[in-house]
Amino acid sequence: MRIGELAERTGLSKDAIRFYERLGLVTGERLGNGYRDFPEEAVTWLYYVRTAQTLGFTLAEIRRHREELREAPDTAAALSALFEDKIRVIDSRMAELASLRADLSERVGNGCPLRAGAL
Template identity: 75%
Template sequence: MRIGELAAQAGTSRDTIRFYEKIGLVTGRRLANGYRDFPPETVIWLHYVRTAQALGFSLAEIARHGAELRDAPDSAEALSALFEEKIRVIDARMAELAALRADLDARIGTGCPLRAASQAG
């Protein structure tokens, strides 16, 4: 399938597909006329990539786990392990944000945004 057809079926742009090809998320072959040709299952994979992005996975994470996920895209075990790891990352980030919020809150009303309330005086 040529890149335009793939883009239409996957609901993405040709530029996005070219970028994904550049970073190794999709692989196509070149026809004699120089056109890219992608296998039909690439459409499913691109939908998978978009869903993973919507769940907070970066393209780097998707690329890093791409081979194992392509081999078993519906494997509950493989996906659950990735989801559990992502939840740990999110929980750590939430803790960092809560600490940052508390620090900012402690600085309110100190007269100096760089001095914590305990240092005001």
């Protein structure tokens, strides 16, 4: 299918699909007339990509695990392992943010230590 049909069926813009193609997340074959021709499974795969992004996965993570994601059934242990890894990353980031929040809270009302005169 051409990029316009893929865009219509997925709700993505043509530019977004081209961007994903540049990143290697989706591939289309070039026809003799220069048009892209995408396989039917690109529709399902792009839904997976968007869902993974919604769940906090970066495009780099999706690209790194694309074969696992494409090949695994929805109930696969591999997907659970990816989700558990992502939860650990989120927990770590939450701890970092809590520490940053505590540091900022301590500084409230004490002036700005970043001003030139405070150094």
